[in-house]
Amino acid sequence: MKLLVSLAWRSLRNRPVTSLLTVAAVALSITLLLGVEQARRGMRESFTGTIKGTDLVVGARGGTLQLLLGSVFGIGSPTGSVPFDVYEQWSRHPAIRWTVPLAIGDSHRGYRVIGTTPGLFDHWRYRSSGRLTFAQGRVIATAGDVVLGSEVAERLKYQIGTDVTVGHGLNAVAGLGDHEAHPFTVVGILQQTFTPLDRALFVTLDGIEAMHGDEGSAGPGGAPMMPGAAPPPTGTVALPAMPGATAPPVPTNVFQDQPKALSAFLVGTRTRFETLRLQREINQYKPEPLTAVIPGVTLAELWKTLGTIEGGLRLVGALTIVVGLIGMLVALYSSLEARRREMAVLRAVGARPGMIVSLLVLESGLLTLLGCAAGVAITMGGFALAQGAIEANTGVHIAVQPPGALEWIYIAVVLSAGVLVGLVPAWRAYRSSLADGLSPRL
Amino acid sequence: MTATPDAAIAIHDLAFSYGTGPRILDIPGLIVARGSRVFLHGPSGCGKTTLLGLLAGVLHATTGSLRVLDRDLVAMSGAARDAFRAEHIGYVFQQFNLIPYLSAYDNIALPCRLDARRRARLGRVPLHDAIHDIAGQLDISPLLQQQATALSVGQQQRVAAARALLAAPELVICDEPTSSLDTDRRDAFLALLASSVARAKATLLFVSHDASLGERFDHQLSLPALNRAARAEAA
Numbered sequence: 276m277k278l279l280v281s282l283a284w285r286s287l288r289n290r291p292v293t294s295l296l297t298v299a300a301v302a303l304s305i306t307l308l309l310g311v312e313q314a315r316r317g318m319r320e321s322f323t324g325t326i327k328g329t330d331l332v333v334g335a336r337g338g339t340l341q342l343l344l345g346s347v348f349g350i351g352s353p354t355g356s357v358p359f360d361v362y363e364q365w366s367r368h369p370a371i372r373w374t375v376p377l378a379i380g381d382s383h384r385g386y387r388v389i390g391t392t393p394g395l396f397d398h399w400r401y402r403s404s405g406r407l408t409f410a411q412g413r414v415i416a417t418a419g420d421v422v423l424g425s426e427v428a429e430r431l432k433y434q435i436g437t438d439v440t441v442g443h444g445l446n447a448v449a450g451l452g453d454h455e456a457h458p459f460t461v462v463g464i465l466q467q468t469f470t471p472l473d474r475a476l477f478v479t480l481d482g483i484e485a486m487h488g489d490e491g492s493a494g495p496g497g498a499p500m501m502p503g504a505a506p507p508p509t510g511t512v513a514l515p516a517m518p519g520a521t522a523p524p525v526p527t528n529v530f531q532d533q534p535k536a537l538s539a540f541l542v543g544t545r546t547r548f549e550t551l552r553l554q555r556e557i558n559q560y561k562p563e564p565l566t567a568v569i570p571g572v573t574l575a576e577l578w579k580t581l582g583t584i585e586g587g588l589r590l591v592g593a594l595t596i597v598v599g600l601i602g603m604l605v606a607l608y609s610s611l612e613a614r615r616r617e618m619a620v621l622r623a624v625g626a627r628p629g630m631i632v633s634l635l636v637l638e639s640g641l642l643t644l645l646g647c648a649a650g651v652a653i654t655m656g657g658f659a660l661a662q663g664a665i666e667a668n669t670g671v672h673i674a675v676q677p678p679g680a681l682e683w684i685y686i687a688v689v690l691s692a693g694v695l696v697g698l699v700p701a702w703r704a705y706r707s708s709l710a711d712g713l714s715p716r717l
Numbered sequence: 718m719t720a721t722p723d724a725a726i727a728i729h730d731l732a733f734s735y736g737t738g739p740r741i742l743d744i745p746g747l748i749v750a751r752g753s754r755v756f757l758h759g760p761s762g763c764g765k766t767t768l769l770g771l772l773a774g775v776l777h778a779t780t781g782s783l784r785v786l787d788r789d790l791v792a793m794s795g796a797a798r799d800a801f802r803a804e805h806i807g808y809v810f811q812q813f814n815l816i817p818y819l820s821a822y823d824n825i826a827l828p829c830r831l832d833a834r835r836r837a838r839l840g841r842v843p844l845h846d847a848i849h850d851i852a853g854q855l856d857i858s859p860l861l862q863q864q865a866t867a868l869s870v871g872q873q874q875r876v877a878a879a880r881a882l883l884a885a886p887e888l889v890i891c892d893e894p895t896s897s898l899d900t901d902r903r904d905a906f907l908a909l910l911a912s913s914v915a916r917a918k919a920t921l922l923f924v925s926h927d928a929s930l931g932e933r934f935d936h937q938l939s940l941p942a943l944n945r946a947a948r949a950e951a952a
Contacts, residue, residue, distance in 0.1 A: 278830050282816075289818035620814055622775055624880065625803025625831040627796065 279630060283637035293606050294642060300599040301646025302653060305689060308592030309654040312682050315585050317658070317673030319578060322348065325470040326570050328400035330550045333357065333365070333557055334539035336564035343573045346377055346539035349387050349471040353379055354566060356536035361563045370549040371542055373398050378483045379538040381441045386427045388441050388476045390483030390534070391415075396422075398543055401470045411435055412463030418481035421459035425467040426474050437461045439476065441486060457486040469672035484534045542567070596689055600696050603642055607635065607700040611707070618704055628705050635701035636694055643693025647686050651678060724784070725751045725888055725920035726772060731781035732946075733771060741767050743946040744781075747938070751786075751887070754914065754921040756931040759940035763947050765924045768940065769892050772922070773806055774798030786887050803832035807881030807919070811893035814877045815865035821876045822848060822861040829884055838884040851879045854916075855909055871902040878910055885917040893925050907933055 287294040326332075326347050334342040337354025345353035359376075366374045375398055378390030389395075393414045396407045412435045415422050421439050433439070438458045459478055467473055478486075544550050550569060557567035618631055626634075658665075659675045666672050678686065726749035733742040741764045749755050759765050770776035771783060774790050777798070783790045786805055790798055802808075807828070815824045825848050829836040839847050852858045855875045860868060868876065874894055881889055891910070895903040907930070914921045923934060931937035941947045 282819075285818040616814075617816060620810065620816060621827075621831075622799075623773065623802075623808040623810070624828045625799070625835060627799045630831070 279633050279637055280641075283634055283641055286634070287638055287641060290610065293610065297599075297603045297606050297642045298645045298649060300602045301596075301643055301689070301693070302649035304592065304596040304599040305647050305650025305686070306653045306657070307595050308589070308685055308689075309650060309678060309682050310657070311585065311588040311592055312679075312685070313654060313658060313676070314673060316676070316679060318671050319574075321469070321671045321673060322574055322577075323571070324402040325472075326399070327402065327405075328398065328543065329541045329570060330544045330547065331542040331554055331557070331567045332539055332570060333542055333565055333567045336566050339566060339568040339573045340577060342539065342566055343568050343570060346379060347471070347570065349474065353377075353538040356538065357540065357565065358563065359535050359537060361565070362537055362540050365540075365542075365557070368553070370544055370546075370553050372545045373543040375399070375541040376480060376537045377539045377541065378480060378534055378536075381443055381483070381486070383427075383439055383441050383476055384431060386424070386431075386474050386476055388421075388478060390478055390480045392480065395477065395541075398541065399472070401468050401472070405468065407468065407472070408466045410464045410466045412461070414463060415477055415479045415482075416462070418479055418485045419458075419460055420462040420479060420482065422463040422465060422477040423461055424465055424473040424475045424477075427476055428461075428464040433461055433464075435461055435464070441476075441478070457482070469666075469674070480534055487534070596692070599646070600643075600689075600692055603639060603693065604696045604699055607639055607697065608703070611700050611704055614704075615707055618707065632698075632701040632705045635704050636697040639697025639700075640690070640694045643690050643696075646693075647689060651686070723751055724748050725753070725786060726922070727782070727784040729782040731771070731778055731783050733767060733776065733778045733780070735767075740946040742771070742944055744768075744943050745945060747943060749920065749922065749936075751920055752918055753936060754911065754934045755923065756934035756937045757922060757924045757940055758926060758928045758931060758937065759944075759947075761926055763941050764944055765926075765940055766892055769808075769890050769922075769924060772888075773808055773890060774802045800832070800834070803828060804834040804838070805887050807883070807886040807889040809874070809877045809881045809889070809891040809894045811896050815868075815873050815880075817866050818864075820862055820864055821852075821857065821868065821872075824865055824876055825852065825861075825880045825883055828880060835884050835886075838886075847883060848879075851883055851913075854913060855879050870897050871906070874898060874902075874906055875909065878906070878913065882913050882917060882919075886919060888920045888922065889914055889917075891921070891923045894923075895925065895930070896927075 329347075332343055332346055334346055334353050335355030335357055341351060342354045344350040362374070362376055365371065373394060375394045376391060377395075379387060381388040381390075393416070396414050399407055401407075409422075410425065410428075412422070423433055427433065438460055440458050459476075459482060465472065542553070544553055554567045554569060557565050621631060621634075622628075655675055655677070658673055662673060662675065726747065728744050728747040730746070731742060731744045732740055734740045757765065757768075767776065771778050771790070772785055774785070774793065775798075777795065778791055781791070785801075788801060790801070793801065815821075816827065819827070826844060829839065829844050829847075836844065842850075848861070849858065852861055855878060857872060857875050857879060860872055860876070865873065865876070874897075877894065881891075889910075894910075895906055898906060910921070910923075911933070921934075923930075928937075
């Protein structure tokens with residue numbers, strides 16, 4: 276066997292151009308197939324890992340996907356506004372353990388500014404129960420404080436003590452509509468999380484209110500107007516008491532100068548069992564039309580929608596592999612004619628017909644193996660190189676990972692197919708070696 | 718046909734055709750004694766290479782009797798003929814008879830590496846030593862590490878002879894090995910071949926269309942004279 280592998284390897288090296296082109300064809304096919312799979316897995320893990328430990332995301336009535344993407348992932352705008360008193364009312368619900376308000380609508384040099392409370396830094400989890408930690412500084416405490424996501428600090432080269440002026444709108448251009456009267460001062464910088472939080476700035480609700488309070492440009496209720504967002508309700512909403520509500524505790528995460536409306540709020544329930552019931556309760560809440568989504572369920576809907584596209588890409592990858600293998604078959608088959616003398620010599624010096632078959636199958640197997648190895652290397656190397664650009668352009672962090680179980684199955688299938696493809700020229704070589712004897716006959 | 722223990726080759730009423738094609742060979746009888754050096758000649762297309770293929774067990778005759786080194790090749794299975802050839806027969810082609818992607822050393826070593834019984838014929842002599850020994854006899858020691866494609870035709874023929882003679886096979890078959898050599902190199906090669914075969918006490922069957930070489934061998938045979946199929950075609 277060692278001799279045959281050595282012969283196959285040297286034979287391939289003797290035809291470097293054909294061998295390299297065949298390996299390249301298989302490698303590119305594998306790259307496409309694995310690339311789609313890695314991107315799919317990476318995207319799902321990135322999205323799923325962004326928000327852990329949050330049972331519900333609640334916002335104004337609207338599309339569930341828009342609510343989740345706009346409020347958590349920084350993609351698009353949230354569905355509208357939730358009056359602050361409605362938020363306060365739900366915060367006291369006995370099934371709710373904690374809430375974190377989110378006021379989204381301003382930006383700084385292309386990065387989102389999120390008005391929230393220090394509770395965000397306590398309750399937000401990402402990946403496998405990862406807690407937000409500070410690379411420098413502390414949490415927001417006053418109306419003038421701002422905490423930066425890691426990418427914001429790195430790209431803009433901001434440090435503790437840097438003054439930051441926030442612009443109005445999610446796509447604010449520097450200098451246009453800046454709330455210059457209320458600059459913020461950087462008091463903390465978060466560690467990298469590989470989530471959209473890295474690309475956000477965090478201020479207190481007081482800060483949001485103070486920023487918009489004087490200029491009268493804020494939306495009704497003081498909340499920032501989001502482009503395309505439905506106008507938030509005006510006036511005071513008469514809220515019924517929450518079922519089972521006890522004496523109204525003052526949420527520890529509510530500041531004195533809170534705005535009159537929010538974009539959304541995150542909810543952690545006391546028990547997971549209550550999440551579904553609470554979701555139904557919020558969605559059926561009459562005084563204020565609200566939408567509550569379970570992040571995992573909504574993401575599953577997103578994956579279902581994207582499944583068709585992924586399937587199409589997989590099909591393209593599979594077809595590319597078929598093309599690559601046919602190319603290898605053509606290369607091996609067409610070289611056989613020139614190698615009939617070689618086969619005759621091998622037979623004359625003692626090679627059995629089975630050895631001739633094995634040699635050809637080993638050659639195709641080696642070509643496929645090299646193609647697969649190169650494909651895996653190109654895929655992983657490509658993602659490692661493109662990781663930053665993908666994250667910068669799409670906000671999705673795709674971790675470079677070795678092939679998973681499904682990818683190994685793909686590779687095994689391709690390797691098997693490569694060996695099977697080698698059987699075709701091998702069979703012909705076998706027949707030729709028997710018919711030719713020691714002198715190839717044309 | 719009765720067994721002939723002293724015969725290296727014994728043929729009786731041997732016939733062969735490729736598939737359903739016309740009969741190529743039809744030999745009523747031929748005996749080649751062990752240790753003899755036989756020259757077989759005939760024009761191109763008279764069936765010389767086909768006969769060698771049958772003698773080497775690569776082609777299989779179904780009609781008649783063919784015994785080589787006292788083994789019945791007609792009765793043998795394909796696998797048994799392959800094993801027999803690997804162990805007992807050395808073969809030299811007319812040209813391009815080296816594996817192009819191997820060095821001269823690896824080409825010479827190939828029969829012993831492909832077949833353990835051929836390797837066992839070396840006894841306690843290491844393969845490396847045996848290769849250097851035969852390379853020294855054929856004056857190709859400096860060429861051993863060169864790629865086969867880097868060798869001249871004459872050098873390739875000597876490497877091919879070394880490969881055929883390694884581990885002293887009982888029967889050495891040469892299929893027009895001098896056809897592409899000039900006169901000086903041809904004579905030198907024939908002298909080397911003769912001395913090497915004599916040293917190994919092997920039987921030599923040398924095939925060529927050049928009848929003038931015949932006087933250098935113990936016996937001369939004309940295949941058209943032996944082959945009834947060729948005679949019938951000529952008639």
